[in-house]
Amino acid sequence: MTKTMRALIGGRGPTWALDEILVPEPAPGQVLIRNRASATNNADLPMLDAADPTNGGTGEEFTAGYEYAGEIAAVGEDAGGWQVGDPVMGTFPSAFAEYLVADHRFVLPRPDGLAAEVACALPTALLTEFGALRTAGFERGRSVLITGASTSIGMIGVQIAKTLGASQIIATTRSAGKRELLTSLGADTVIVTGDEDLTDAVLSVTGDNGVDIVLDHVAGDTFAQCLPATAVDGHVVNIGRLAGPASTIDIDDLSYRHLTVHGVSFGFSRDWETVPILEALHADVVPAVGHGDIAPVIDSTFDVADLPQAVDRLRSGKAVGKIVLTF
Ligand SMILES: NC(=O)c1ccc[n+]([C@@H]2O[C@H](COP(=O)([O-])OP(=O)(O)OC[C@H]3O[C@@H](n4cnc5c(N)ncnc54)[C@H](OP(=O)(O)O)[C@@H]3O)[C@@H](O)[C@H]2O)c1
Numbered sequence: 001m002t003k004t005m006r007a008l009i010g011g012r013g014p015t016w017a018l019d020e021i022l023v024p025e026p027a028p029g030q031v032l033i034r035n036r037a038s039a040t041n042n043a044d045l046p047m048l049d050a051a052d053p054t055n056g057g058t059g060e061e062f063t064a065g066y067e068y069a070g071e072i073a074a075v076g077e078d079a080g081g082w083q084v085g086d087p088v089m090g091t092f093p094s095a096f097a098e099y100l101v102a103d104h105r106f107v108l109p110r111p112d113g114l115a116a117e118v119a120c121a122l123p124t125a126l127l128t129e130f131g132a133l134r135t136a137g138f139e140r141g142r143s144v145l146i147t148g149a150s151t152s153i154g155m156i157g158v159q160i161a162k163t164l165g166a167s168q169i170i171a172t173t174r175s176a177g178k179r180e181l182l183t184s185l186g187a188d189t190v191i192v193t194g195d196e197d198l199t200d201a202v203l204s205v206t207g208d209n210g211v212d213i214v215l216d217h218v219a220g221d222t223f224a225q226c227l228p229a230t231a232v233d234g235h236v237v238n239i240g241r242l243a244g245p246a247s248t249i250d251i252d253d254l255s256y257r258h259l260t261v262h263g264v265s266f267g268f269s270r271d272w273e274t275v276p277i278l279e280a281l282h283a284d285v286v287p288a289v290g291h292g293d294i295a296p297v298i299d300s301t302f303d304v305a306d307l308p309q310a311v312d313r314l315r316s317g318k319a320v321g322k323i324v325l326t327f
Contacts, residue, residue, distance in 0.1 A: 001073070006304065006327065007097035011051035011061035015311045016096065018304060021063070024094075024101045026076030031104050033088060036070040036116035038095050039296075039322040040314050041124055042151075042240070043267065065096030066267075069110055069119035079104040087112070091123040096304075098327045105275050108282060111290030121296035121322035122289065125156035128239060128266050129215065130285055131277045133160065135262050136213040136235035140165035145202055146187075147226060148217030148242055150178045152297065152322050155185055157215050159294040160285060162186030170202055170211060172222070178320070181297070198222065202229035210234060210257075220244045227253035237262045297321030 005023045008016035026032045044064060053059030069089040072082050082088075087110035092102040108126075110119045138144070144161045148154050149171030161169050162185075171187035173179070179190045191201045202211060210231040216223050220243030223236075227249055230236055236259060254261065266274060288294045299319035302310040303326050314323050 005098035007094075008064045008304070008307070008325075009061055010048045010064045011053065011057070011059055013054050014048075014052050016048065016064050016307065018307055021097075023099045026074055026079065026101045028077040029079055029104060030076045030101045031072050031079050031082050031088075031107060032074035032076075032099060032101050033068060033090075033107070034070045034073040035068040035095060035098055035100055035327050037068070037120040037301075037324055037326045038065050039067040039121040039124075039324050040310070041066055045314060063094035063097055063100075066091045066093060067120050067123050068092070068095040068100060069116035069123075071110075072107075073099060076101075076104075082107065087114075087116075089114075089116075089119040089123050091127060096325065103271075105271070106278060108278065108286060111286065114289065117301055117324055117326060118296060118298065121152070121298055121324055122156065122294075124266075125153040125296065126160070126281055126285060126289075126294075127274070127277060128153050128264070129157035129160050130281050131266055131269075131274075132157070132215050132237040132239050132262075132264050133164070133213065134277060134280065135264055136215075136237050136260075138164065138166075138213055141167050142212040143168040143170070143206060143231075145170045145172070145211040145214045145226065145229065146217070147172045147198075147214065147222050148240060149173055149182050149187065149190075150175065150320065151217050151240065151242070153239070154215070154217050155182070155297050155321065156294065158182065158185045158187050160288075163285065163288040163293050168206065168211070170205060172198060172218075181320075185297075193222065198225040199229045202226075206231070213237070215239055218243045220247055223247040224249045224253075227257070227259060230257060230259055233258050235260045235262065237264060239264055299323055301326060 217240035219241040301324040
């Protein structure tokens with residue numbers, strides 16, 4: 001096997017540097033993965049900027065990225081039942097490279113026939129949205145409101161909720177032009193915030209009861225507007241803070257409705273939290289991915305040699321869905 005590999009290194013400037021570095025070796029409990037394609041995430045740019053020494057950053061170098069898809073290239077000691085050649089996908093640090101090592105418990109099987117260029121756009125969204133639904137105690141027949149539903153992860157949330165039997169899926173977006181997209185993914189109602197009042201619109205389509213579960217990707221005022229749109233004993237899970245982390249809420253909405261509010265950030269979860277979610281994801285959701293019931297929306301795909309164009313697209317904020325880099 002080759003001793004060196006191409007990888008994207010942060011901490012050298014305003015963008016990642018494509019460099020040749022040593023292929024890592026799997027420690028006990030780890031597998032080595034030959035990565036074919038990676039998807040970018042919202043968190044990649046803040047990490048890159050925080051390390052940029054030309055703009056006050058730390059200058060600490062790191063191999064960037066989280067999401068990957070490829071196949072097992074080597075198996076360390078005590079690394080489960082993985083075999084060399086197994087098609088896999090996952091989310092693990094240092095993924096923007098031709099090879100990465102990962103804790104074997106964090107690796108998901110890549111369904112037969114699912115191309116790496118597509119599969120790599122799924123793992124973070126699958127973990128986050130399924131994890132958030134589990135956190136909220138989701139069961140078949142529950143209604144779900146997804147704010148910022150046209151985010152890459154929100155669009156997977158809509159499809160998972162549909163696959164797992166949600167009784168009603170309500171999606172929000174700021175862009176009327178995304179209404180059809182969200183409907184095609186499984187939303188029963190699309191609320192265009194700005195045109196409609198979020199709370200009133202949700203109450204009107206739920207017989208004034210509100211929804212059982214909210215997956216909130218927006219925070220800010222949107223988070224506050226979700227509370228009176230949530231049914232008695234309902235659960236509100238904050239996932240993203242696209243509109244900023246501060247929110248002024250009416251505590252009456254929490255108390256009189258007996259609501260439970262959760263915050264999740266799976267990048268910072270402990271193994272004992274993440275591993276059971278991945279096991280349940282494997283059993284309950286990965287088969288639907290294999291059948292094509294859950295698929296990522298991909299904005300654009302670039303060869304890693306065309307990195308500057310990919311970074312421009314990422315920084316533009318105009319992407320709808322995932323940006324994929326092939327290795
Ligand atoms: N908790 C976790 O473990 C976890 C994991 C992954 C991501 N996240 C977070 O989840 C969020 C979504 O991530 P992503 O990568 O899927 O996003 P993304 O694909 O980059 O989402 C882009 C879309 O977000 C919407 N948006 C942007 N700014 C907004 C604002 N101020 N208010 C309302 N909507 C806004 C826009 O859609 P419209 O035109 O439809 O409004 C935009 O097209 C981010 O905050 C990210 O940090 C959390």
